[in-house]
Amino acid sequence: MDPLIREWSERVRAAASRGESLQLRGGGTKDFYGQSPQGEVLDTRGFRGVVSYEPTELVITARCGTPLDELQAALAEQGQELPFEPPSFGHGATIGGCVAAGLSGPRRGNVGALRDFVLGTRIIDGRGEFLRFGGQVMKNVAGYDVSRLMAGSLGTLALLAEVSLKVLPKPVAERTLQFELGQATALARLNAWGGRPLPIGGSFWHADSLWLRLCGADAAVEAASRELGGEALEAGEAAALWQDIREHRHPFFAGEEALWRLAVPTDAAALPLEAPVAIEWGGGQRWLRGAQTAPQMRQVAEAAGGHATLFRGGNKAEGVFHPLPPVLARINRRIAEALDPQDVFGRGRIYPVD
Amino acid sequence: MGKQEAAVGIAQREADFSRVDRARLIEALAGALPAQCLLHAQEDIRPYECDGLSVYRQVPMAVVLPRTEAQVVSVLRICSEQGVPVVARGAGTGLSGGALPHAHGVVLSLARFNRILELDANARIAVVQPGVRNLAISEAAAAHGLYYAPDPSSQIACSIGGNVAENAGGVHCLKYGLTVHNVMRVRGITIDGEAVEIGSRAPDAPGYDVLALMHGSEGMLAVVTEITVRLTPRPRLARCILASFDDVARAGDAVAAVIAAGIIPAGLEMMDQPATAAVEEFVHAGYNLDAAAILLCESDGTPEEVAEEIERMRAVLEHSGATEIRISGDEAERLRFWAGRKAAFPAAGRISADYYCMDGTIPRKRVGEMLLAIQGMEKKYGLRCINVFHAGDGNMHPLVLFDANQPGELDRAEAFGADILELSVALGGTITGEHGVGIEKINQMCSQFTTPEIETFFRLKAAFDPAGLLNPGKAIPTLNRCAEYGRMRVSNGQLPHADLERF
Numbered sequence: 001m002d003p004l005i006r007e008w009s010e011r012v013r014a015a016a017s018r019g020e021s022l023q024l025r026g027g028g029t030k031d032f033y034g035q036s037p038q039g040e041v042l043d044t045r046g047f048r049g050v051v052s053y054e055p056t057e058l059v060i061t062a063r064c065g066t067p068l069d070e071l072q073a074a075l076a077e078q079g080q081e082l083p084f085e086p087p088s089f090g091h092g093a094t095i096g097g098c099v100a101a102g103l104s105g106p107r108r109g110n111v112g113a114l115r116d117f118v119l120g121t122r123i124i125d126g127r128g129e130f131l132r133f134g135g136q137v138m139k140n141v142a143g144y145d146v147s148r149l150m151a152g153s154l155g156t157l158a159l160l161a162e163v164s165l166k167v168l169p170k171p172v173a174e175r176t177l178q179f180e181l182g183q184a185t186a187l188a189r190l191n192a193w194g195g196r197p198l199p200i201g202g203s204f205w206h207a208d209s210l211w212l213r214l215c216g217a218d219a220a221v222e223a224a225s226r227e228l229g230g231e232a233l234e235a236g237e238a239a240a241l242w243q244d245i246r247e248h249r250h251p252f253f254a255g256e257e258a259l260w261r262l263a264v265p266t267d268a269a270a271l272p273l274e275a276p277v278a279i280e281w282g283g284g285q286r287w288l289r290g291a292q293t294a295p296q297m298r299q300v301a302e303a304a305g306g307h308a309t310l311f312r313g314g315n316k317a318e319g320v321f322h323p324l325p326p327v328l329a330r331i332n333r334r335i336a337e338a339l340d341p342q343d344v345f346g347r348g349r350i351y352p353v354d
Numbered sequence: 355m356g357k358q359e360a361a362v363g364i365a366q367r368e369a370d371f372s373r374v375d376r377a378r379l380i381e382a383l384a385g386a387l388p389a390q391c392l393l394h395a396q397e398d399i400r401p402y403e404c405d406g407l408s409v410y411r412q413v414p415m416a417v418v419l420p421r422t423e424a425q426v427v428s429v430l431r432i433c434s435e436q437g438v439p440v441v442a443r444g445a446g447t448g449l450s451g452g453a454l455p456h457a458h459g460v461v462l463s464l465a466r467f468n469r470i471l472e473l474d475a476n477a478r479i480a481v482v483q484p485g486v487r488n489l490a491i492s493e494a495a496a497a498h499g500l501y502y503a504p505d506p507s508s509q510i511a512c513s514i515g516g517n518v519a520e521n522a523g524g525v526h527c528l529k530y531g532l533t534v535h536n537v538m539r540v541r542g543i544t545i546d547g548e549a550v551e552i553g554s555r556a557p558d559a560p561g562y563d564v565l566a567l568m569h570g571s572e573g574m575l576a577v578v579t580e581i582t583v584r585l586t587p588r589p590r591l592a593r594c595i596l597a598s599f600d601d602v603a604r605a606g607d608a609v610a611a612v613i614a615a616g617i618i619p620a621g622l623e624m625m626d627q628p629a630t631a632a633v634e635e636f637v638h639a640g641y642n643l644d645a646a647a648i649l650l651c652e653s654d655g656t657p658e659e660v661a662e663e664i665e666r667m668r669a670v671l672e673h674s675g676a677t678e679i680r681i682s683g684d685e686a687e688r689l690r691f692w693a694g695r696k697a698a699f700p701a702a703g704r705i706s707a708d709y710y711c712m713d714g715t716i717p718r719k720r721v722g723e724m725l726l727a728i729q730g731m732e733k734k735y736g737l738r739c740i741n742v743f744h745a746g747d748g749n750m751h752p753l754v755l756f757d758a759n760q761p762g763e764l765d766r767a768e769a770f771g772a773d774i775l776e777l778s779v780a781l782g783g784t785i786t787g788e789h790g791v792g793i794e795k796i797n798q799m800c801s802q803f804t805t806p807e808i809e810t811f812f813r814l815k816a817a818f819d820p821a822g823l824l825n826p827g828k829a830i831p832t833l834n835r836c837a838e839y840g841r842m843r844v845s846n847g848q849l850p851h852a853d854l855e856r857f
Binding site for chain 2: 110139143172216324329
């Protein structure tokens with residue numbers, strides 16, 4: 001066992017026995033996400049580096065503290081990528097934090113979310129045990145899927161020491177088309193296109209413009225853009241646009257006003273709220289700015305068949321994540337207790353602990 | 355902490371259900387269900403004594419076939435109150451004995467939950483009951499140019515509920531994903547009879563990813579009564595390359611070369627010579643019988659895309675030393691190429707009295723090593739083995755041929771299979787890719803996981819089912835079982851789970 005893993009295990013055990021909490025932290029780029037982190041910081045950046053990467057296996061295994069940039073550069077050298085396009089939200093994001101936050105970027109609507117690419121993990125649970133789940137293979141049903149459970153758990157279940165992710169070749173060709181469309185028409189188009197075998201790899205609607213990215217074989221992208229029309233963006237401009245959307249540097253995301261994220265069925269109608277809106281993932285992810293109260297947002301999200309997250313800013317005292325119905329809340333609480341009985345990892349980051 | 359300690363207690367030894375009162379149980383069930391939904395006469399419950407893995411058989415105390423969710427709730431409440439094990443069952447096509455009944459338990463068949471409740475072409479989703487057959491979803495969606503992507507070989511018969519329980523794959527999952535990637539929501543009933551909605555039609559859900567945990571959980575966390583699946587636009591065209599190789603390792607290298615070229619084929623399958631010989635006689639797919647191995651490599655998409663990709667694949671396969679390359683000229687020929695692969699299991703049944711299908715998954719680059727080792731095992735156990743596998747994702751299905759009527763052959767077949775699984779773990783893989791652990795591979799779980807990992811599984815199960823009534827004895831071995839198994843199988847002088855008491 002690596003000495004650092006041993007040291008961390010002991011630290012977790014000590015914290016558990018003293019009833020203290022630890023705040024698992026990589027680059028700290030997602031400190032803003034969820035309730036304020038509590039407890040003494042355990043900096044995961046000391047455990048870093050790509051452990052194994054063979055492009056023909058389509059799997060990369062890295063230690064938690066590996067900078068996301070470094071991992072993505074290693075993939076890019078081989079013409080591969082993390083297809084779910086995780087946002088960094090600043091300098092120094094680590095792969096451990098990326099998986100713990102569970103966030104995906106523009107291509108999520110078409111290739112799947114971060115959780116879909118998690119193949120295996122090594123974790124330190126709340127008892128200080130160093131455990132391995134899943135592996136480096138694409139298909140694996142031995143035991144419950146504890147690895148995927150780590151995605152989006154915000155470090156509240158276990159310390160994610162190492163992760164194996166499925167990777168894919170970068171698309172051969174990309175093209176971005178721009179359309180001038182109102183919200184209702186854009187949503188209708190996105191859903192209609194989604195039902196056809198088109199090489200769509202991202203969509204963004206805001207202020208009566210829809211940008212659609214095509215990703216795939218040369219011939220497929222060429223045929224689809226002929227069929228769909230719209231105005232093609234110059235390649236550099238398109239790349240910058242998607243990068244800005246992914247990293248929330250697009251002007252829509254600027255300013256201090258609360259940013260809400262509503263995940264709804266792609267075919268949900270325009271949400272009945274007077275607030276600036278941006279739409280991604282073919283209609284499935286809707287960003288809203290403004291001072292609506294949490295109950296309003298939650299009610300609108302639920303009515304549309306989804307859920308609302310206070311993503312950034314706003315009043316966190318009203319709750320960040322959408323409240324769970326009682327049975328599911330109990331199952332969530334018991335899952336956390338199963339992995340971390342003493343609550344060393346501060347599950348209050350997601351929901352208040354009563 | 356009390357609950358957690360209880361979970362570890364359950365982890366230690368198999369629970370004893372011998373005190374279940376059969377008469378009391380049947381009386382309570384009869385009070386809650388119409389007569390035609392409850393079977394308990396020996397001749398009626400006999401057909402439920404096994405699933406697709408027929409070497410394990412056990413008659414349960416009763417079989418229930420509810421028609422409504424309210425009836426499922428009643429059954430679970432009764433079983434919960436009386437402390438009776440419940441084994442959920444779909445179509446019974448599982449290959450790992452996951453639906454093997456419990457001697458003191460109830461089999462809960464979801465066969466009558468066989469309706470497609472909603473198909474929304476615009477939203478590209480279908481809401482289905484768990485007993486709906488996998489293929490029936492695609493058939494219903496076909497009119498809209500959509501289909502349900504995961505296609506296990508048994509898709510004509512297997513049910514979507516069983517697919518969730520085992521996280522079923524298929525021949526197209528390298529590109530289109532497994533069941534877990536194509537299910538958006540399940541509705542389940544806990545052992546206490548409470549309904550719980552997990553996931554939704556939105557792209558994600560708040561809280562922990564309980565939906566992921568449900569996939570491959572083998573009916574041990576909750577009983578699923580409704581499933582929302584994602585439908586995929588059917589590609590306009592699919593074409594398949596049938597490539598022959600005079601060497602198995604070279605075929606394995608060709609698979610890596612295709613991936614290295616940045617191609618993700620829609621399907622990428624490999625069969626060795628004994629396997630092609632077995633199916634060729636049966637379905638006349640036109641396989642090259644002189645080839646040491648054949649590859650099926652499929653491209654799908656728009657006609658332009660397919661033409662481009664097929665050319666790239668052909669170049670890579672030629673460069674990798676393929677001795678013959680054929681490209682399907684039309685849909686009939688493509689289906690003929692696949693017919694052989696999809697008929698591998700029945701073909702094995704045709705040339706051998708019995709066969710034992712394994713499901714280990716290994717890193718692709720170790721496939722040659724594995725095949726070589728299997729040849730050695732054939733000699734060691736005096737049994738033949740034919741190999742088909744999902745080469746794209748390293749999931750192998752060696753079929754060990756044997757005759758259960760010959761004394762000792764079943765034992766040898768099981769030992770052969772166990773060797774393959776242990777080697778899968780040693781090569782950095784897993785004992786099961788898509789068939790599940792069930793009862794069949796439960797001992798090998800002890801090789802793949804440590805004591806604290808197994809305890810974690812039991813604790814997670816207890817988060818849903820504290821009394822351990824849902825499918826007890828499956829999927830996750832007790833620590834006592836591992837201790838016993840460890841005593842049985844000592845490899846290289848290394849005792850697995852050396853920290854455990856031996857009995």
